Amino acid sequence: MKPLIVLIVTFLLALVALHFFHGGYEWAFAGRIAMAVMLFFTASAHFAFTRGMEMMMPPGIPFKKGLVYLTGILEILGGIGLLISGWMHLTGICLIVFFLAVLPANIYAALKQVDYQKGTHQGNGISYLWFRIPLQVLFILWVYFSAVAV
DSSP states (O other): OHHHHHHHHHHHHHHHHHHHHHSSOOHHHHHHHHHHHHHHHHHHHHHHSHHHHHHTSOTTOSOHHHHHHHHHHHHHHHHHHHTSTTTHHHHHHHHHHHHHHHHHHHHHHHHTTOBTTTTBSOSOGGGGHHHHHHHHHHHHHHHIIIIIOO
């Protein structure tokens, strides 16, 4: 829920700021700014809640801690790439692939009731998927319409 709030609030603030400074509504640019801020926000969890993030991955996946750090770095790079006009299209495509790639970990975490912030199995469980899967679709569409399709 927090990433969605960050995304929407940042989008609205960016839209107003861009209108004020540029004299018009720049929807796609505001969308890229908002997604970048949201990615920076979610990336911070990879470093603050590493143990809980490791628990989100199914058994048998090697180098879990390294993958948690790598995906955090990829989110930071994705946020930066969205803000560089020459890179936004390719970055958008890569982020869509990234969002699809991490969805199984989110599904696994919901099935195992992982609370990544506390590093326990006391999370929301399967009901969380009713929010998480549509949220992931929103992220994909958001990136597509603000970076890929422009």
